[in-house]
Amino acid sequence: MAVRPVVIWPDDRLRQESIAITTIDDSVRALYQDLVDSMYAENGLGMAALQLGDPRRMFIVEPKLAGRPESAPPVAFLNPVIVEVSDDQQDSEEGCLSFPDIYIKVKRPMRAKFRAMDLEGKMFELEGEALLARCMLHENDHLTGKLMIDFVGPLKRTMIKKKLTKLKQAEAAGDDA
Numbered sequence: 741m742a743v744r745p746v747v748i749w750p751d752d753r754l755r756q757e758s759i760a761i762t763t764i765d766d767s768v769r770a771l772y773q774d775l776v777d778s779m780y781a782e783n784g785l786g787m788a789a790l791q792l793g794d795p796r797r798m799f800i801v802e803p804k805l806a807g808r809p810e811s812a813p814p815v816a817f818l819n820p821v822i823v824e825v826s827d828d829q830q831d832s833e834e835g836c837l838s839f840p841d842i843y844i845k846v847k848r849p850m851r852a853k854f855r856a857m858d859l860e861g862k863m864f865e866l867e868g869e870a871l872l873a874r875c876m877l878h879e880n881d882h883l884t885g886k887l888m889i890d891f892v893g894p895l896k897r898t899m900i901k902k903k904l905t906k907l908k909q910a911e912a913a914g915d916d917a
């Protein structure tokens with residue numbers, strides 16, 4: 741159980757394809773707990789394992805957003821698959837813990853239904869619209885190495901790359917001091 745540093749783009753680790761979870765053992769449960777601790781530390785709505793540098797097919801979503809009580813634990817999605825998405829779209833700004841202070845307008849389906857395994861190994865389905873659909877689709881993209889930066893043009897991408905590279909250099913310098 742620990743808050744772990746979030747992998748910040750650009751970083752090749754964010755481009756890995758995540759691997760299916762076949763056994764739910766202590767290491768999977770520990771990964772879940774690290775995701776929960778790290779997501780709450782950063783006030784995120786969701787987080788994929790790859791954002792902690794771990795290429796296992798898991799992401800979590802904040803409980804209130806997922807339609808559960810605020811005091812409930814974040815919802816774990818293991819080996820998630822998209823069951824269906826709506827034809828109607830939503831187009832609004834999106835953030836990502838791997839892109840601090842960057843917001844990008846991303847067009848996504850208005851509704852999305854997911855099927856996944858929970859930490860007990862049981863299958864469940866969750867359908868969401870608006871922000872919940874956006875969040876699940878965003879986290880699911882991480883599992884295939886896709887990032888919200890892929891939705892912007894080359895000019896804006898270069899700008900964001902410069903900004904985040906500078907931020908990372910500043911943080912590295914701070915760590916040395």
Ligand SMILES: [Zn+2]
Nearest residue numbers: 835836837838
């Ligand atoms: Zn993200």
